[in-house]
Amino acid sequence: MIARADCNNFYASCERVFRPELEGKPVLVLSNNDGCVIARSNEVKALGIKMGEPAFKIKELIRKNKVNVFSTNFMLYGDMSNRVMSILKEESSSIEIYSIDEAFMDMSEIGGVEEKAILLRAQVKQWTGIPISIGLAHTKVLAKIANHIAKKYKKNGVFVLEGTDLIERALKFFPVEDLWGIGRQSAKLLHKNNIKTAWQLAQCDDRWIKRNLNITGLKLVKELRGEICYPLGVVQAAKKNICTSRSFGKEVHSIDELRESVSTFASNCAKKLRDQNTVCKKLSVFILTNPFKPEAKQYQGYQILEFPTATNDSLEISKMALQGLRNIFKEDCIYKKAGVIVHDISSENQLQLNMFDKVDRAKRKNLMFAYDTLNNKMGRDTVRLTIQGFDRKWKMKQEQLSPCYTTRITELLEVKL
DNA sequence: TCTGGGGTCCTAGGACCC
DNA sequence: TCTGGGGTCCTAGGACCC
Numbered sequence: 001m002i003a004r005a006d007c008n009n010f011y012a013s014c015e016r017v018f019r020p021e022l023e024g025k026p027v028l029v030l031s032n033n034d035g036c037v038i039a040r041s042n043e044v045k046a047l048g049i050k051m052g053e054p055a056f057k058i059k060e061l062i063r064k065n066k067v068n069v070f071s072t073n074f075m076l077y078g079d080m081s082n083r084v085m086s087i088l089k090e091e092s093s094s095i096e097i098y099s100i101d102e103a104f105m106d107m108s109e110i111g112g113v114e115e116k117a118i119l120l121r122a123q124v125k126q127w128t129g130i131p132i133s134i135g136l137a138h139t140k141v142l143a144k145i146a147n148h149i150a151k152k153y154k155k156n157g158v159f160v161l162e163g164t165d166l167i168e169r170a171l172k173f174f175p176v177e178d179l180w181g182i183g184r185q186s187a188k189l190l191h192k193n194n195i196k197t198a199w200q201l202a203q204c205d206d207r208w209i210k211r212n213l214n215i216t217g218l219k220l221v222k223e224l225r226g227e228i229c230y231p232l233g234v235v236q237a238a239k240k241n242i243c244t245s246r247s248f249g250k251e252v253h254s255i256d257e258l259r260e261s262v263s264t265f266a267s268n269c270a271k272k273l274r275d276q277n278t279v280c281k282k283l284s285v286f287i288l289t290n291p292f293k294p295e296a297k298q299y300q301g302y303q304i305l306e307f308p309t310a311t312n313d314s315l316e317i318s319k320m321a322l323q324g325l326r327n328i329f330k331e332d333c334i335y336k337k338a339g340v341i342v343h344d345i346s347s348e349n350q351l352q353l354n355m356f357d358k359v360d361r362a363k364r365k366n367l368m369f370a371y372d373t374l375n376n377k378m379g380r381d382t383v384r385l386t387i388q389g390f391d392r393k394w395k396m397k398q399e400q401l402s403p404c405y406t407t408r409i410t411e412l413l414e415v416k417l
Numbered sequence: 418t419c420t421g422g423g424g425t426c427c428t429a430g431g432a433c434c435c
Numbered sequence: 436t437c438t439g440g441g442g443t444c445c446t447a448g449g450a451c452c453c
Contacts, residue, residue, distance in 0.1 A: 031421040038421065054420045072421085099424090099453045183451050214427065216451080245422060 001113055001136055001162075002232065003105045004143040005088055005120075007081075008131045008151060010101035011039035014080045015070045017129035026067040030055055033247060034071055083128045091120050096233045104140060106232055117158040137161040140230045141223035144180045145170060145198070171199035171224065181220045186213055198224060238276045244268045258287065259322060266314070266321035273312035281310045283317065285324035303327045 007013060011029040016022050026043035030036065037053045047065055049058055062069060081100045089095055094106035107113050117134040124132050134157065135146025142161050149170065150159035161170055176198055177187035189212060195201050201209075202224040210218045219229035244265040262285060273280055284304045303324040311317065 033420080035420045050419090052419055052421085054418095056420075074422095101453080181451065185450060214450095216427065239424075241424070243423060247421075 001106075001108045001138060002140055002143045003092075003107045003113070003117060004135045004140065004147045005103050005105065005124075005132050006134075006147050006151070007084060007101040008133060009039060009041050010081075010130070011070075011072070011077055012041040012044070013130050014077050015068075015073075016041070017080065018076075019068075020129075022068055026065055027070070028062070028067050029070045029072060031072060034069075035247065038072065080128060080130060084124055084130055084132070087124050087127060088120070091116070094232060094234050097236070104143065104232055107136065114158060114160050117160075118156050121157050131157070133157045135159050135161065137167075138226055139223040139228050140232075141180055141220055142167070142226070145174055148174070148178065167226070168199065171202060172197055174198040176201050179220065179224075181216060186217065189213075238278050239272070242269050242272045242280070244272075258325060262321050262325050263318045266318040270312055270314040270317040273317075279310040279312045280307070280317070282306050283320055283324065285321050285328070287325075287328065 009027075012027040015027055015029065024043070025041075026047065027041040028037060028044045028049065029039035031038045034055050036055060037049060037051060037058070040049060040051065044067060047061060047067070049061065049067075061067070077100060084101075085095070085097055085103060088103055088105060092105040092107055096104045098104055107116065113136055117136060121132055121134055124130060133147055133151040133154075135143045135148070135150050136159070137143040137146045146159045146161035149161070150157055153159075161167060174197060176182060176190050176195055179198055179201070182190070190196075190201065195204065202221055204221065206218060206221070209221050213220075222229050246261070246265070248261075266283075269280075269283075282304060283306075286303070305320050305324050305327075307316070307320060
């Protein structure tokens with residue numbers, strides 16, 4: 001039996017732990033620079049405030065309803081997460097920590113799972129102050145559904161989804177678009193084909209599913225039918241990509257400020273690399289202007305660089321990242337390499353990049369991904385630095401490389417201290 | 418519809434090889 | 436330069452997740 005434990009309104013709950021007087025009152029957490037909503041207590045949800053909503057649009061609503069607004073405090077959330085997870089670990093050593101606020105656990109060897117789960121939930125609440133919900137079933141996808149039901153409809157926060165009748169009833173009432181792995185595109189396609197519930201999806205022909213939703217969709221459907229396709233991943237796998245990115249809260253007009261950020265973000269990525277004992281081969285840097293400033297022209301820059309030898313050394317990585325930033329502002333380099341950008345930082349130190357739309361299709365190929373992603377998701381002027389992980393070939397060498405690099409870095413850091 | 422900041426996996430098509 | 440077939444590796448881009 002797989003249990004899926006999930007913290008309710010996690011960030012908002014964390015803030016409440018230290019402000020118990022906010023129990024029962026609306027609590028909302030805003031993203032970096034107080035841009036948009038990233039966590040809501042139930043009271044805030046009831047006000048109709050949506051996830052991801054820009055803060056400026058709901059100012060009035062916040063004021064009228066005396067909503068308690070917090071800026072993110074990821075140190076706090078990470079710490080609270082560790083506390084919750086360590087309690088869960090004591091219950092079951094086979095645990096996969098899936099994200100900051102949720103985990104899958106193997107509870108198959110534990111008899112009376114429902115009672116156990118209820119107790120576990122009470123324990124987490126008592127020791128950390130964080131309310132959680134637990135869904136139990138034989139596959140991860142079903143456990144997710146069980147969790148949904150537990151959170152929404154069960155006073156004790158626990159639901160066991162087991163037995164053909166109960167599963168059928170649950171699936172018939174569960175909207176297909178709420179399934180784990182069905183996003184906007186897939187939902188649209190399914191609706192067009194008159195598939196509205198999880199149950200209807202589970203009845204579909206395998207070949208049709210594979211053709212329309214590919215192998216991922218097929219796995220999802222098999223899990224709905226009770227066949228395990230996503231086994232519990234107990235060991236924490238090393239990240240294949242590491243990324244540090246941030247929006248500035250204000251406009252940036254100096255290259256020095258960009259250099260500062262790029263350098264800091266590079267070190268940050270390097271530290272993450274060392275923490276998981278890996279090295280990187282490639283690095284990409286990109287920047288773009290504020291896409292939400294309608295009157296301004298939009299520009300962006302993007303560079304991929306490759307290290308001669310894979311590394312996790314902060315200095316090497318920072319240097320390379322700064323080289324990338326320089327390249328972005330160097331015309332000759334751009335068209336040869338990443339296919340974009342440039343011109344000068346004009347007289348007033350304004351950032352001036354070639355306009356995206358003027359770059360022809362072939363040249364901008366590399367940029368499409370960055371552009372789409374950022375245009376959709378990021379606010380304000382942004383510097384993002386990504387370090388790409390290993391492909392298969394490199395992975396083989398990784399074990400030999402990383403200890404030696406790690407040692408070197410440790411020495412280096414000690415010297416610096 | 419969208420004023421964060423992270424990640425993952427899959428697939429098609431191009432580059433390259435014999 | 437278009438006359439064969441088979442294969443692998445790589446990566447951009449799409450879709451999804453929290």
